[in-house]
Amino acid sequence: MKTLTVDLGDRSYPIHIGSDLLSDPNHYIPHIRGKQVLIVSNVTVAPIYLDKVKSALTNFTVESVILPDGEEHKNLDILNTIFDRLLEKHFDRGVTLIALGGGVVGDMTGFAAACYQRGVAFIQIPTTLLAQVDSSVGGKTGVNHPLGKNMIGAFHQPACVLADINTLNTLDDRQLSAGIAEVIKYGLIRDTEFYVWLEENMPALLRRDPDALSYAIERSCQIKAEVVAADEREGGVRAILNLGHTFGHAIETGMGYGAWLHGEAVGIGMLMAAHLSSQLGWLTNADVERVEALLIAARLPVHSPHTLDGKRFIELMSVDKKVLDGAIRLVLLRSIGEAVITSDFGIDTIENTVANYQHRTDRDTP
Amino acid sequence: MKTLTVDLGDRSYPIHIGSDLLSDPNHYIPHIRGKQVLIVSNVTVAPIYLDKVKSALTNFTVESVILPDGEEHKNLDILNTIFDRLLEKHFDRGVTLIALGGGVVGDMTGFAAACYQRGVAFIQIPTTLLAQVDSSVGGKTGVNHPLGKNMIGAFHQPACVLADINTLNTLDDRQLSAGIAEVIKYGLIRDTEFYVWLEENMPALLRRDPDALSYAIERSCQIKAEVVAADEREGGVRAILNLGHTFGHAIETGMGYGAWLHGEAVGIGMLMAAHLSSQLGWLTNADVERVEALLIAARLPVHSPHTLDGKRFIELMSVDKKVLDGAIRLVLLRSIGEAVITSDFGIDTIENTVANYQHRTDRDTP
Numbered sequence: 084m085k086t087l088t089v090d091l092g093d094r095s096y097p098i099h100i101g102s103d104l105l106s107d108p109n110h111y112i113p114h115i116r117g118k119q120v121l122i123v124s125n126v127t128v129a130p131i132y133l134d135k136v137k138s139a140l141t142n143f144t145v146e147s148v149i150l151p152d153g154e155e156h157k158n159l160d161i162l163n164t165i166f167d168r169l170l171e172k173h174f175d176r177g178v179t180l181i182a183l184g185g186g187v188v189g190d191m192t193g194f195a196a197a198c199y200q201r202g203v204a205f206i207q208i209p210t211t212l213l214a215q216v217d218s219s220v221g222g223k224t225g226v227n228h229p230l231g232k233n234m235i236g237a238f239h240q241p242a243c244v245l246a247d248i249n250t251l252n253t254l255d256d257r258q259l260s261a262g263i264a265e266v267i268k269y270g271l272i273r274d275t276e277f278y279v280w281l282e283e284n285m286p287a288l289l290r291r292d293p294d295a296l297s298y299a300i301e302r303s304c305q306i307k308a309e310v311v312a313a314d315e316r317e318g319g320v321r322a323i324l325n326l327g328h329t330f331g332h333a334i335e336t337g338m339g340y341g342a343w344l345h346g347e348a349v350g351i352g353m354l355m356a357a358h359l360s361s362q363l364g365w366l367t368n369a370d371v372e373r374v375e376a377l378l379i380a381a382r383l384p385v386h387s388p389h390t391l392d393g394k395r396f397i398e399l400m401s402v403d404k405k406v407l408d409g410a411i412r413l414v415l416l417r418s419i420g421e422a423v424i425t426s427d428f429g430i431d432t433i434e435n436t437v438a439n440y441q442h443r444t445d446r447d448t449p
Numbered sequence: 450m451k452t453l454t455v456d457l458g459d460r461s462y463p464i465h466i467g468s469d470l471l472s473d474p475n476h477y478i479p480h481i482r483g484k485q486v487l488i489v490s491n492v493t494v495a496p497i498y499l500d501k502v503k504s505a506l507t508n509f510t511v512e513s514v515i516l517p518d519g520e521e522h523k524n525l526d527i528l529n530t531i532f533d534r535l536l537e538k539h540f541d542r543g544v545t546l547i548a549l550g551g552g553v554v555g556d557m558t559g560f561a562a563a564c565y566q567r568g569v570a571f572i573q574i575p576t577t578l579l580a581q582v583d584s585s586v587g588g589k590t591g592v593n594h595p596l597g598k599n600m601i602g603a604f605h606q607p608a609c610v611l612a613d614i615n616t617l618n619t620l621d622d623r624q625l626s627a628g629i630a631e632v633i634k635y636g637l638i639r640d641t642e643f644y645v646w647l648e649e650n651m652p653a654l655l656r657r658d659p660d661a662l663s664y665a666i667e668r669s670c671q672i673k674a675e676v677v678a679a680d681e682r683e684g685g686v687r688a689i690l691n692l693g694h695t696f697g698h699a700i701e702t703g704m705g706y707g708a709w710l711h712g713e714a715v716g717i718g719m720l721m722a723a724h725l726s727s728q729l730g731w732l733t734n735a736d737v738e739r740v741e742a743l744l745i746a747a748r749l750p751v752h753s754p755h756t757l758d759g760k761r762f763i764e765l766m767s768v769d770k771k772v773l774d775g776a777i778r779l780v781l782l783r784s785i786g787e788a789v790i791t792s793d794f795g796i797d798t799i800e801n802t803v804a805n806y807q808h809r810t811d812r813d814t815p
Contacts, residue, residue: 198564201591234532235564
């Protein structure tokens with residue numbers, strides 16, 4: 084087992100990464116504050132892992148709530164079912180929530196913990212690659228609104244993160260690839276060497292080689308922890324973690340939450356960011372092709388939906404948390420391994436990029 | 450105009466108290482961060498004050514959302530109408546929300562500001578006495594759940610508070626008395642001299658004497674600011690501000706939000722806390738009578754609803770943010786002017802107190 088630390092003063096917490104960690108509750112029990120635990124999971128994950136976690140918590144009052152699976156359920160109504168259960172069970176400020184599932188479960192559990200009685204503790208047990216390398220770390224929590232993704236939320240750090248790579252064995256291939264998109268992101272924004280490692284080890288990741296997965300998760304979490312420690316509430320540098328996300332959120336919102344997986348939308352979004360960066364003379368055409376090749380190797384889509392026309396795409400991009408005083412700000416690439424945040428480009432460059440990646444055929448899903 | 454400061458480091462902010470402050474936007478314009486403003490008000494307050502505030506903000510993009518009036522609308526569904534408007538208007542992280550109304554408007558606006566894009570700025574312009582002396586100061590925001598009051602929320606401090614005492618002239622008598630309940634609270638928990646002042650000046654407050662109101666608001670805000678500065682997130686002493694609230698929340702939740710005004714429920718709740726304190730030998734019977742006399746002088750109810758039987762009352766009290774590991778903790782009085790937080794009493798003392806104040810007749814509303 085490897086342990087990393089997210090260094091945030093009195094809000095610091097460990098990330099444990101390894102095989103079969105769920106079998107040893109000593110990894111997370113020290114982070115349960117009181118006697119009450121609510122496990123939040125979903126209909127896909129609960130049948131596989133819920134009993135394992137529940138049975139480990141013999142000395143606690145344990146309840147669970149099972150959410151429907153999918154980004155389309157990440158909204159205030161479903162969030163309220165978590166509050167319902169907490170209040171039906173008279174759980175108090177000493178309760179600890181455990182998020183057992185992917186990014187949607189983690190984001191909603193964390194937001195419920197941020198708001199319940201104005202803030203209680205929670206633990207992340209991410210069971211998808213995307214959640215293990217990205218959404219479970221850093222304290223961003225929230226839900227979607229029909230008009231914009233992740234628009235309602237809070238910064239609320241978990242008490243610990245437990246990434247058991249064995250849970251990835253039950254993940255379907257599409258989810259695995261979606262997670263790899265966020266792994267590629269870390270190479271693109273901050274680590275050329277890691278990017279090269281990914282180019283060489285993509286086949287190993289796709290066949291779920293444990294050593295390759297462990298290393299990819301560890302390096303991703305290291306980079307995320309460094310960036311979050313430098314800028315917890317995204318006043319500046321943290322925004323580089325959103326490479327591809329402004330494009331990606333437009334696809335997710337425009338196509339209806341759940342039609343595209345978050346990682347899929349971020350994947351094509353990163354390619355679009357690379358293309359826009361090449362228009363500004365920062366990347367070469369060869370760099371853009373290199374990004375496209377890695378996404379294809381990871382079995383990720385490299386076109387955006389044909390029904391999302393350019394005008395609508397850009398309109399959706401303008402509803403984004405990075406927009407400030409009306410200007411679209413984007414994370415772009417100075418080179419492979421170095422990201423910058425800028426609004427210093429013409430609207431025509433966005434239009435070019437959006438037009439360039441729109442799918443020519445009638446395929447609207449990856 | 451008097452200005453107090455809530456001293457919270459980089460989250461410090463001023464409270465301006467005075468006559469006709471709404472006419473001079475210079476009091477709050479410096480606290481608007483960007484170019485976008487959303488004013489949140491309600492159907493009662495908006496017709497009187499909304500245009501005045503809107504017309505002062507000539508250099509900003511100003512939108513408004515008008516909520517229904519009353520505690521029964523302080524829920525996630527109505528909260529969502531604030532998010533709807535923010536997103537329809539493409540308002541970004543630079544937006545400033547202005548709460549123009551009473552406690553419900555302030556709590557919901559503050560919570561919307563806490564959650565919108567994970568946190569934007571907001572300004573409190575409280576237009577009821579209760580909001581001016583209590584709910585607008587200190588950063589507690591949130592909404593109710595059918596099973597418990599203020600159970601979903603956040604700590605999110607405003608950028609400034611503007612208490613214009615002229616707005617109290619349009620307040621109905623019942624709302625005025627409800628606000629006075631929270632004023633009495635400050636005397637009871639921390640300031641015997643102020644309590645005596647209230648006994649002497651209750652007639653002046655009820656006839657809305659501007660000097661008396663100004664002093665009562667100023668002294669209340671001073672005490673609240675001191676307590677909040679000492680314990681922003683209610684780890685300890687801040688809980689004394691909840692004198693009467695555990696009893697009061699039981700009435701509000703049990704009778705349906707809005708049937709009793711919050712201040713009315715807190716008023717009888719403080720009397721019950723005084724009675725329970727006398728059972729523990731802390732207050733004399735004369736002290737309890739003195740509290741009852743001041744509530745009567747303030748035209749506040751001194752009985753709880755007859756339909757809320759003892760068993761149900763105590764069950765409702767056990768769903769409270771001060772409950773910890775199953776034990777009901779209450780704010781009680783060592784003397785008039787000194788509060789303590791304790792769970793060191795038998796359930797029979799609560800039962801006695803609840804039984805003692807239940808209305809013998811069929812009156813269920815104040």
